[in-house]
Structure formats: C-alpha cells, structure tokens
Amino acid sequence: MRPQNIKTILFCCLLLGTVHTSCRKLLEIPDPTNTISPGQVFNTDKQANSAMAGVYTRMIHGDQAVFITDAASKLFSAGLVTITGGTSADELYSTNSGVADYYYLLTNKITVTNTTVPETIWSSAYQTIYGTNAIVEGIAASTATSFSDSARSVLTGEAKFVRAFTYFYLVNYFGDVPLVLTIDFNQTINMSRTPQQRVYEQIVADLKEAQAALPENYINGNNSRIRPNKFAATALLARVYLYLNDYTNATIAASGVINNTALYGMEPLLNDVFSPASREAIWQLQPTNNHNELRNAVPEGYLLLPAELHTGTPTFALTNTLVHAFEKGDLRFRDWVDSTVNTDLPGQTNVFYFPFKYQTGRSNSELGGTQTAYYMMMRLAEMYLIRAEAAANGGPGGTSGAIADLNIVRKRAGLQKLPETLTPNEVKTAVAKERQKELFAEWGHRWLDLKRTGKAGTVLSAITNKQPWAGDYQLLYPIPVSEITRNHFLTQNPMY
Incomplete structure (x- = not known):
C-alpha cells in the first residue's frame, strides 16, 4: 500500500487503458494526455471507460508493456495465484530448484525473508484495489453533465466487482488484511488489519451492488466477455457463499448462472473452453497480441x-x-x-x-x-462444482443433485457417470476429486480448497517435498515485512 500509488492512480488508469491496442479500438478510448485531472478523467462516458479499461490492462499486463512477459510471475491477476497456489499445494513444482521463491513454497519452509512472493501478491493486489477505488471515488465526485447516469452506475459496478474479486484472494492468502475503500492517503497510511469476516462482508456488499448495476449481457465488451456483467458478480457470490458455508445462497447464486442457458453452456470440446468465443466463459481478460515477446500468448x-x-x-x-x-x-x-x-x-x-x-x-x-x-477468470464448470458441493453439504438438491451436477462435468471429460448409490461422504470426496481435476492449474483452486475444507494439513504434510511439515501456520502467507516497516499498525501472521 504505497503512498505514491495513491497519488498517481487516476493518471495510471487512463494511460494504461491505451497500452492495449485492440482494447482501445474496442472501447473507442480517446488518446491519452500527459496530465489529466480527476475531473477530466470522469468528464465523459468515453473517458471513464478508458480509466476502467486501464484497470483491466494493469491486471493482465502490469504497469509497463516492456515487462508484460513477466506478468504471470509478477501479478496476482495474470498467473501468480495459479503458480503460488499450485506450488503451495500438490499441483506444481519449479523445475529449477535454484529458484528460491518457489522452492520455499514447495517445501513449506516460508519465512519472512526467504521469498518475495507474498510481497508481489500483496502489492499487485493492492494496486488493483487502488485503481478500483479511484474509479469509484472519481465517478462519485464528478459533476459533469456529459457523464451519463447509466455509465456512472455500470462503471461503479465494474469497479466494485473487481475490488471484491481482489479482496477474495487477499483474505485467502493472508487472512486479515487492511480493508482499503478510499484513495485518501490520510485514511490509509496507518490502517491496521481488518478481520477476515468484515472483509468478506464488504466483498458480498460490493458484489450485490455490482449485480444490481451491471448489464445481463456483455454489451460493454462488444459481446466479448472481457468486461464483467451481472452474472459474473453472481458467479463470484456463489463462490464466496460456498467459502462462508452458506450452502443455500451458494446454490441460488450458482443456479442463477447455470440456468441462463441462452448465455452460458458447457463447451463440448475441452480445447474450446478457454477460447475467446467460449460459452463457458463468465469473465475473461484480453491480452495483447502485439508485444514483441508475448506475441499472441496469454x-x-x-x-x-x-x-x-x-x-x-x-x-x-x-x-x-x-x-x-x-x-x-x-x-x-x-x-x-x-x-x-x-x-x-x-x-x-x-x-x-x-x-x-x-x-x-x-x-x-x-x-x-x-x-x-483469453485469460480465464471465471467459468461455468466451477458453478456446477459449487452447486454440487453445496448440495453434498446439506444444501438444496441433496446427494442426488450433487451427483447429477458432477456427472455433467464428468460427461464432458469422457468419464462414466457416478452411481446414485454414493453415500453423502462419498459424494463429498467425489466433489473434491472433480475440483482437483477440472480446476487444476487455475487460480490456486486446489490450495484454497484444501485449506477451507480443513484437509490441507493432512494432505500436504504427507508429501515428501514438504516434510518435515513446518506447521499449518504456513497455510497463510506472511504479511510482507516491507509493509510492516512502512506501517507499524500492521501485525504479522502468527509464528512468522
């Protein structure tokens, strides 16, 4: 949470929106200027769209185009969560044992000084949060009559959705984190850590506001799924409710996405799932295809x-x-x-x-x-797995409903149906296995699943590379020492 980020974020949001050539064409973003005041940024619908597009560009490519080939290892939102969650769990390992950052995650031997990964996740996530807060506050402060009410509502909804998405990963990686809802340096400089439950309450509140404000279609992305809509907010709510063990609301939210068959459907071919035209996609980020090294790769x-x-x-x-x-x-x-x-x-x-x-x-x-x-942020298969897990834990549908949802995912994978005779505990085991296989190497799902279901210590401590097990305390990453040094009101996670 660096002060200089607060001072420059409004300028960065607009300028970053112009890094991505195709994004500028899609949204008709005006040419950047060297100096822009907040009032100018939010003076018209087009300029405000430019600022929001800048947030997405920053999420997938970072601050400078020259460094975008490192984005997956430098940005929580471009691959870092996949890599760190995968190595902390039982999915991935670094083939170069000399890379200390990931070696200590793989072996469960993290200290506050032997890896830079926690600081990288923390800083990139809070940069995104500052960007979304700048959008929310800038829109609220704008009195421009040329800035339409509809655009104000939608863009505020988008910003709050992205803020909720980002905080979801922060609380799952670090536990209690500062709940920053402003770019006012005077309010953020000495913030302490906010209890995780309170952060989740804000996540739910932001997502409900986004649900109400966002369109049901993808018109803001010219029908590409690169801008979140109402159902993206609903999908993230389904995930959050599952993590909060609110199985009824998790089922309702997941069903709200699944039942929209006009917009969403499981892609029959696995190789089509991550394509720009995927009907399974709920939200994606669009990378550039014009960088000399990254070229057209995610x-x-x-x-x-x-x-x-x-x-x-x-x-x-x-x-x-x-x-x-x-x-x-x-x-x-x-x-x-x-x-x-x-x-x-x-x-x-x-x-x-x-x-x-x-x-x-x-x-x-x-x-x-x-x-x-395109880079897949959320997709439909997860909704079936959420609904199945909720049903297996006493939510609507019961074990038969859970089995039916699991079989939809298994059918696409070419596997036989699970029998109706499975016991409730067998269904819970089947849910965990399907999540492991369907969502592997995506957004650290496996690591987060093991943690939230209380199985991480047992499963991970049995892995050869992680022995002797240093302790379950490493299921939360340490708060970056650099942040504690700057802000003495921040406290470290226990045992670090």
Missing part, C-alpha cells in the same frame, strides 16, 4: 509452456500427485496436459508434464497472430 501460457514445446524443460511441471489423480480415459488429461522429454545428460531422460489449458506459448506464438485464448 501471460500464463507464456510462462507455463516450455520454450521448446516437447523437448524443453517447463518452468513449472505437474506433480505426480496430480498426474496420477486422473482416471483412465479422462479427456482432461489428454487435452489439458502435455509432456516434454528432455535429455539433460547422455543416457539421462526426464519426462515433465505441464498444464496445456493455454496452448499458445513461447514456442508457437505469433506477433499479431489470432488469439486462440
């Missing part, structure tokens, strides 16, 4: 796919635990996992499996090429 795909697709060494590989979790004939293993055979030394061959959900990376990307995938 940042996460650029990082996770090896430079030589089938002979190189991937930066992060799938663990044997995950590889062996797939049932025989599971199409998700066929289509969403690839492998590389790497010969480091004569007579020594290493086989690495890596995520292949994003199928364009360093080896096959093309400058200006067609974008075969």
Whole structure:
C-alpha cells in the first residue's frame, strides 16, 4: 500500500487503458494526455471507460508493456495465484530448484525473508484495489453533465466487482488484511488489519451492488466477455457463499448462472473452453497480441509452456500427485496436459508434464497472430462444482443433485457417470476429486480448497517435498515485512 500509488492512480488508469491496442479500438478510448485531472478523467462516458479499461490492462499486463512477459510471475491477476497456489499445494513444482521463491513454497519452509512472493501478491493486489477505488471515488465526485447516469452506475459496478474479486484472494492468502475503500492517503497510511469476516462482508456488499448495476449481457465488451456483467458478480457470490458455508445462497447464486442457458453452456470440446468465443466463459481478460515477446500468448501460457514445446524443460511441471489423480480415459488429461522429454545428460531422460489449458506459448506464438485464448477468470464448470458441493453439504438438491451436477462435468471429460448409490461422504470426496481435476492449474483452486475444507494439513504434510511439515501456520502467507516497516499498525501472521 504505497503512498505514491495513491497519488498517481487516476493518471495510471487512463494511460494504461491505451497500452492495449485492440482494447482501445474496442472501447473507442480517446488518446491519452500527459496530465489529466480527476475531473477530466470522469468528464465523459468515453473517458471513464478508458480509466476502467486501464484497470483491466494493469491486471493482465502490469504497469509497463516492456515487462508484460513477466506478468504471470509478477501479478496476482495474470498467473501468480495459479503458480503460488499450485506450488503451495500438490499441483506444481519449479523445475529449477535454484529458484528460491518457489522452492520455499514447495517445501513449506516460508519465512519472512526467504521469498518475495507474498510481497508481489500483496502489492499487485493492492494496486488493483487502488485503481478500483479511484474509479469509484472519481465517478462519485464528478459533476459533469456529459457523464451519463447509466455509465456512472455500470462503471461503479465494474469497479466494485473487481475490488471484491481482489479482496477474495487477499483474505485467502493472508487472512486479515487492511480493508482499503478510499484513495485518501490520510485514511490509509496507518490502517491496521481488518478481520477476515468484515472483509468478506464488504466483498458480498460490493458484489450485490455490482449485480444490481451491471448489464445481463456483455454489451460493454462488444459481446466479448472481457468486461464483467451481472452474472459474473453472481458467479463470484456463489463462490464466496460456498467459502462462508452458506450452502443455500451458494446454490441460488450458482443456479442463477447455470440456468441462463441462452448465455452460458458447457463447451463440448475441452480445447474450446478457454477460447475467446467460449460459452463457458463468465469473465475473461484480453491480452495483447502485439508485444514483441508475448506475441499472441496469454501471460500464463507464456510462462507455463516450455520454450521448446516437447523437448524443453517447463518452468513449472505437474506433480505426480496430480498426474496420477486422473482416471483412465479422462479427456482432461489428454487435452489439458502435455509432456516434454528432455535429455539433460547422455543416457539421462526426464519426462515433465505441464498444464496445456493455454496452448499458445513461447514456442508457437505469433506477433499479431489470432488469439486462440483469453485469460480465464471465471467459468461455468466451477458453478456446477459449487452447486454440487453445496448440495453434498446439506444444501438444496441433496446427494442426488450433487451427483447429477458432477456427472455433467464428468460427461464432458469422457468419464462414466457416478452411481446414485454414493453415500453423502462419498459424494463429498467425489466433489473434491472433480475440483482437483477440472480446476487444476487455475487460480490456486486446489490450495484454497484444501485449506477451507480443513484437509490441507493432512494432505500436504504427507508429501515428501514438504516434510518435515513446518506447521499449518504456513497455510497463510506472511504479511510482507516491507509493509510492516512502512506501517507499524500492521501485525504479522502468527509464528512468522
């Protein structure tokens, strides 16, 4: 939470909106100027849209276009949550043991000084929050008659949705965090940590406001799903309610998305799920296709796919635990996992499996090429899994409803239906297994699932790389020391 971010965020929001050429074309963003006052930024619908587009650009590419190839390892919203959640859990491992940041996550040996990962997540998340707060406050302060009421409402809803999305990851990574709802430095400089329950209350409040304000369609993104709509807010509410063990409301929210069959549907082919035209997509971020190195790859795909697709060494590989979790004939293993055979030394061959959900990376990307995938933020399969878990835990639908939803996900994966004779405990186990296979290497789902269901200590402490188990306290990351140094009202998580 750096003070200089507060001073410059309104300017950054507008300028960042122009980094992405296709985004500027889509939203008809006006050319940037060197100096812009808050009143000018929110003077018209077009200018306000530019500021909001800047927030999305920052989420997927960061501050400077020259660094966007590092976005997946530098931004919580471009791949860092996937990588850190995957290595802290039992999904991913860094193939380079010399990379200390991820080695300590993999081995459950984090200290306040041996990895920069917590600070990177924290700073990139709070930069996004400052951006959304700037939008909310700037719109509220604008008296321009040329700025329409409808645009004010929608853009405020978008900003609050993104703020809620970001806080969801902060509380799940750090526990209690400062609940910053303003860009006023005088109010934020000495903020202490807000109880997690209070942060969740704000998340729910923001999402309900977004639900009411956002359109039901994707008209703001010219029918691309790159701007959240009412159902994106509903989908995130479903997830939040599940995490809060509010199974009735989780079911209602998930069903609200699932039942909108005019807009959403499970893609029959797994290779179409992450495409820009995916009907399964609830919200995506659109990367550039004009950067000299990233070209038309999603940042996460650029990082996770090896430079030589089938002979190189991937930066992060799938663990044997995950590889062996797939049932025989599971199409998700066929289509969403690839492998590389790497010969480091004569007579020594290493086989690495890596995520292949994003199928364009360093080896096959093309400058200006067609974008075969957008970055998936939320998708429909999760809604079926949320509803199944809620039903398995006593929510509407019961065990039979849970089995029916699981079988929809399994059918697309080419697997046999689960029998109706499963016991409630067997259904809960089946839900966990389907989430592990369907949502692997996406947004740290596996790690968060293990933590919220109370199984992390048991499952993770049995993994060879994590022994001896340092303690369950590492299921929360440490508060960055640099933040505590700047703000003595912040306290450290226990045992760090």
